[in-house]
Amino acid sequence: MSVKSSDAQEAWEPKILAFCCNWCSYAGADLAGLNRTQQPPNVRIIRVPCSGRVDPQFIMRAFQDGVDGVLVAGCHPGDCHYSTGNFFARRRFLLFQRIFDYIGIDPGRLQNRWISGAEGDKFAATVSKVTEDIRALGPNRKLRDEHE
Amino acid sequence: MSDPSGEMRELAKKLLENGEVDRIIGWEKGNLWYQSPPLFITRAEETDRLVFDDFAINSLVTYLLDERDSGKKTGIFVKGCDSRGLVRILQDKQIARESVYVIGLPCSGKKDPRQALSSGASESSQVPPAAKCEECLYPNPVIYDVIIGEAVEAKAKGDRFAAVKEIEAKTADEKYAYWTSQYSKCLRCLACRNVCPACNCRECAFDISKPRILAKENNLSHNMVYHLTRAFHAAGRCVECGECERVCPMGIPIMQLNKKIIKEINDLFGPYEAGVKLDETPPPLGTYQTSDPEEFM
Amino acid sequence: MQGIAKQDLNKVLETLSGGGAALLVPMEIDGVTRFARWEQGAKTALGAGNTLLPPKEALFPQNEKVFNYEMSNEEAKIVPSAAAAEETIILGIRPCDVRAIQALDNVFLTKDYVDELYKTRRRHTLLIALGCTQPAPTCFCSSVGGDPLQAEGADIMLWDLGETYGLEALSDKGKDLLKKIDKFMSKSRGKKPAAGKFSLEVDSRGIAEKLHNMFEDPIWDRWYQKCLGCGICTFICPTCHCFDMQEKHTGQWDGYRYRCWDSCMFQEYSLMAGGHNPRPTKKERLRNRFLHKLCFFQERYGMLLCTGCGRCVRECPVGMDITKFIKEVSEVSLNE
Numbered sequence: 001m002s003v004k005s006s007d008a009q010e011a012w013e014p015k016i017l018a019f020c021c022n023w024c025s026y027a028g029a030d031l032a033g034l035n036r037t038q039q040p041p042n043v044r045i046i047r048v049p050c051s052g053r054v055d056p057q058f059i060m061r062a063f064q065d066g067v068d069g070v071l072v073a074g075c076h077p078g079d080c081h082y083s084t085g086n087f088f089a090r091r092r093f094l095l096f097q098r099i100f101d102y103i104g105i106d107p108g109r110l111q112n113r114w115i116s117g118a119e120g121d122k123f124a125a126t127v128s129k130v131t132e133d134i135r136a137l138g139p140n141r142k143l144r145d146e147h148e
Numbered sequence: 149m150s151d152p153s154g155e156m157r158e159l160a161k162k163l164l165e166n167g168e169v170d171r172i173i174g175w176e177k178g179n180l181w182y183q184s185p186p187l188f189i190t191r192a193e194e195t196d197r198l199v200f201d202d203f204a205i206n207s208l209v210t211y212l213l214d215e216r217d218s219g220k221k222t223g224i225f226v227k228g229c230d231s232r233g234l235v236r237i238l239q240d241k242q243i244a245r246e247s248v249y250v251i252g253l254p255c256s257g258k259k260d261p262r263q264a265l266s267s268g269a270s271e272s273s274q275v276p277p278a279a280k281c282e283e284c285l286y287p288n289p290v291i292y293d294v295i296i297g298e299a300v301e302a303k304a305k306g307d308r309f310a311a312v313k314e315i316e317a318k319t320a321d322e323k324y325a326y327w328t329s330q331y332s333k334c335l336r337c338l339a340c341r342n343v344c345p346a347c348n349c350r351e352c353a354f355d356i357s358k359p360r361i362l363a364k365e366n367n368l369s370h371n372m373v374y375h376l377t378r379a380f381h382a383a384g385r386c387v388e389c390g391e392c393e394r395v396c397p398m399g400i401p402i403m404q405l406n407k408k409i410i411k412e413i414n415d416l417f418g419p420y421e422a423g424v425k426l427d428e429t430p431p432p433l434g435t436y437q438t439s440d441p442e443e444f445m
Numbered sequence: 446m447q448g449i450a451k452q453d454l455n456k457v458l459e460t461l462s463g464g465g466a467a468l469l470v471p472m473e474i475d476g477v478t479r480f481a482r483w484e485q486g487a488k489t490a491l492g493a494g495n496t497l498l499p500p501k502e503a504l505f506p507q508n509e510k511v512f513n514y515e516m517s518n519e520e521a522k523i524v525p526s527a528a529a530a531e532e533t534i535i536l537g538i539r540p541c542d543v544r545a546i547q548a549l550d551n552v553f554l555t556k557d558y559v560d561e562l563y564k565t566r567r568r569h570t571l572l573i574a575l576g577c578t579q580p581a582p583t584c585f586c587s588s589v590g591g592d593p594l595q596a597e598g599a600d601i602m603l604w605d606l607g608e609t610y611g612l613e614a615l616s617d618k619g620k621d622l623l624k625k626i627d628k629f630m631s632k633s634r635g636k637k638p639a640a641g642k643f644s645l646e647v648d649s650r651g652i653a654e655k656l657h658n659m660f661e662d663p664i665w666d667r668w669y670q671k672c673l674g675c676g677i678c679t680f681i682c683p684t685c686h687c688f689d690m691q692e693k694h695t696g697q698w699d700g701y702r703y704r705c706w707d708s709c710m711f712q713e714y715s716l717m718a719g720g721h722n723p724r725p726t727k728k729e730r731l732r733n734r735f736l737h738k739l740c741f742f743q744e745r746y747g748m749l750l751c752t753g754c755g756r757c758v759r760e761c762p763v764g765m766d767i768t769k770f771i772k773e774v775s776e777v778s779l780n781e
Contacts, residue, residue, distance in 0.1 A: 002369075002693065002695055056377070056380050057353075057361070057373070057377055060372075060373045060376060061373075064370075064373065077438065077442070087438065088436055090440055090444065091416075091432065091433055091440060092433060093444070094441060094443060095383060095409065095412055095413065096380065098408075099379070099380065099405075099408070099409065099412075101320075102323065102408050103327045103376070103405075104320045104321060104322070104323030104325070104327060105320070106320055112443075114444055114445060142324055143369055143372055143373075144369060145363075145367065146369070147693070147695050178764045178766060178769075179645070179758075179769045180583070180645075180758075180766075183764040183766070185671060185763050185764030185765070186670075186671040186763055186764075188667075188670040206762070211670070214670070214727070262759070262760070265582060265759060329475050330475065333475055335676070335680045336676070337676035337677045337679075337708070338675050338676060338711070339673060339677050339762060342673040342675045343673055355711075355712060357713060357716070360691075364691050364705050364707070365508050365691065365703060365705055366705060366706070367508070394762065395675070395762035397677050397680075398477055398497075399477065
């Protein structure tokens with residue numbers, strides 16, 4: 001898939017992709033829903049087994065295909081279902097954000113948060129915050145795979 | 149530096165004659181005066197072709213990957229930078245230490261054939277040192293079975309991250325404009341990948357067609373993903389041999405991204421130099437500390 | 446001989462591009478010399494010898510859409526692409542690259558196969574060649590049947606005569622174009638220059654016949670090892686024309702098929718659907734490339750697929766030198 005270069009931008013709404021780990025953040029999202037917590041509808045969730053599963057290529061593909069921001073959410077350090085997956089993820093994304101910055105893409109477009117299964121409110125608040133941040137940054141065209 | 153060719157030939161001859169190795173990889177003189185391409189020999193009488201002159205710039209260690217399953221023993225010549233590449237391949241367990249006989253050659257810097265041609269020089273003394281040698285930190289091999297020649301002192305150099313800092317100082321849009329002007333040139337010939345000692349996967353993600361991870365369409369977006377993915381895959385594993393940038397026909401400053409990654413890894417996770425010690429802990433992205441910087445709370 | 450003063454070059458370029466034609470001239474862009482569209486104020490790199498990238502992308506782009514497809518109401522609709530029929534003038538193309546275009550013409554326009562996209566582009570393209578008075582150290586066109594000063598197949602021939610460019614129309618299209626720049630032309634005192642000395646020379650006569658019997662020769666074992674298996678030589682070659690067909694989905698139900706340059710040096714190039722690869726190692730792949738250049742193409746079209754431009758000799762990071770290969774082949778004795 002790729003993005004049509006002439007896509008109308010007038011009624012732009014941030015399009016955000018969230019990778020949520022199955023054991024914590026996805027459960028957190030679920031809890032936010034159960035509690036009927038208000039949150040913006042701009043985030044689409046992909047459930048992954050662990051934040052350590054998220055390959056930087058997934059993130060780049062998302063930007064290629066037209067998202068304006070990406071959120072990677074996982075268990076708090078020390079709480080990983082697989083013991084250490086999020087520690088590896090932490091190193092990976094600390095570095096990857098800095099690479100994004102280096103090539104000229106605002107690092108705010110790639111956010112990472114630790115959200116446990118009990119933190120429904122934190123999930124909703126994170127989604128609101130990320131959406132606000134991305135809205136402030138405006139539509140992203142960098143890295144996009146466009147076609148006529 | 150005295151010419152070590154004589155000793156190299158003698159040693160190579162001995163190794164082949166007494167069957168210690170099945171083949172030797174070194175350099176020979178090419179058709180043109182500024183070329184000293186890789187040479188593969190299996191017979192003692194061919195060892196006279198070996199040279200080690202200003203243009204023996206190629207790293208030979210990635211060729212070991214071609215024979216990783218053959219069970220053959222290879223005698224290989226390595227400069228300082230090449231030896232770090234060899235450590236990389238050994239640490240990644242692509243070949244066994246016993247399958248190579250490593251002949252170290254201290255190196256005071258080589259010259260780039262393309263630069264020889266573009267500078268219009270007619271002999272080696274007129275060609276400037278290769279860009280990749282300017283920031284060399286390891287002129288002496290870090291791993292070898294035998295070494296030929298005297299150790300060379302690493303020249304006092306400027307800041308090896310100077311170019312990186314220059315880019316860091318730009319605004320986001322300036323950075324993006326800079327990188328897009330570079331990446332839009334990319335032909336995706338994959339030379340940077342093929343020459344890289346850190347790119348030693350048996351099957352590269354970019355070669356997989358089902359599903360196709362990287363589209364074959366050459367456009368800026370795919371080119372950027374190619375370069376970022378490759379740099380990230382080599383993150384913490386890049387040995388700074390600079391071969392990727394040297395082989396690039398389009399002059400893409402590939403090392404400026406690799407160096408940025410090295411700089412950030414040093415800052416975030418503590419100083420680290422890849423491919424220097426054979427028996428060290430995993431590279432930075434293959435491990436973690438519970439005390440790593442926390443920015444995601 | 447007719448000539449134009451070098452100081453008038455910009456005005457000539459302006460006139461040539463004035464009629465709405467795309468005028469492609471050698472330029473240096475981000476450190477790469479290539480043929481790019483000239484616009485007022487652009488700096489040409491006419492004197493810089495052969496460009497790093499050959500002009501083949503003007504006729505055979507690296508990516509080219511072949512057709513669009515879309516599904517609607519359970520019906521598939523396919524809309525073939527039409528090649529841009531823009532008038533194009535390639536100025537400053539060297540005789541080796543003109544010969545390369547003749548090779549591409551053979552591939553895309555003859556033997557009962559006509560590629561419409563290529564044909565349209567080619568028909569609207571006019572070639573103004575620039576003769577080479579001083580061959581680069583990596584040039585060897587004269588060793589493979591070329592002439593550095595004369596480009597058969599070009600529409601207009603230019604020669605650098607110092608203060609002026611001498612020129613001569615070689616085709617009717619060329620004559621018509623010269624009328625447009627009539628006012629800049631004067632009688633030039635210069636004569637067609639003599640060619641400089643080549644530093645790379647090799648005798649390639651009979652190479653195709655000889656290689657025909659050398660498929661299993663041990664020479665390949667000596668040559669393939671240092672190959673990196675990258676695609677530099679094929680992508681910067683003015684005659685390499687292999688391509689792949691791929692699809693891109695632009696939505697759930699639509700997309701397009703495109704063709705893009707491919708390289709026979711890649712492992713995936715000859716990989717078959719079932720996983721079998723008839724050219725499993727670099728040896729078979731290198732053999733195929735050299736045989737295609739020096740044997741198969743000669744047998745099929747009567748010309749070598751190497752025009753001696755020297756780009757691969759110059760750019761190959763491991764110094765793979767096709768002239769050295771030709772020489773070694775000529776030294777092989779075949780005992781039948």
